[in-house]
Amino acid sequence: MTTKYDADDFVPVDDIPNQWVHATAGLFIGREGQTLESLVSEFNAPQPDLLPVIPDRVSRRQFRLQLIDDGLLDTVEGWIATQDERTQAAYADSGTFVRSDTMLQEGFAALGFDAARVDQFFTEAAEI
Known part of the structure; x- marks a missing residue:
């Protein structure tokens, strides 16, 4: 108040x-x-609502733990296994997952995530 x-x-x-x-x-x-x-x-005077800050990147650990928390790790790793070698290498070797990365966006689209769901994923992952 x-x-x-x-x-x-x-x-x-x-x-x-x-x-x-x-x-x-x-x-x-x-x-x-x-x-x-x-x-x-x-x-x-009424104060304007503050817009949430959506993280633009999370660590590999945060990303994978969030996949586990969302019950998506097996689904994502199964999808990754069907992708080209560059996508597989990017997933396996990235220390940081950047929200705007094209390959990452393709993966979220394959999961049916809209922009709001991606925001939620990154926000929750950043809190881990």
């Missing part, structure tokens, strides 16, 4: 413009020429 402030709960700092002390939250410093009402209004 976000704290809502009331201008009546502030007192000005003596001889220092644009600074006020809140009864419980402490010192607030406004911009030059800013009024207390403007400052309180800004603090009470």
Whole structure:
């Protein structure tokens, strides 16, 4: 829950413009020429939702553990075995899996993953 402030709960700092002390939250410093009402209004304004940060890469360990957690390791390794030598080598030898990699995107498409599901996979893998 976000704290809502009331201008009546502030007192000005003596001889220092644009600074006020809140009864419980402490010192607030406004911009030059800013009024207390403007400052309180800004603090009470709804804050925009923060967009989640989707990792662009995960380690081999994180990737494989996430495959295990999703019950996909055998499926993915079976699919990899049917692919060309470069794809097999990339899967076997990569220390890092990069979300935007073409081969990786082809693998996710073969699994039926849409962009949101790939985002979820990378987000969960990064937490391992």
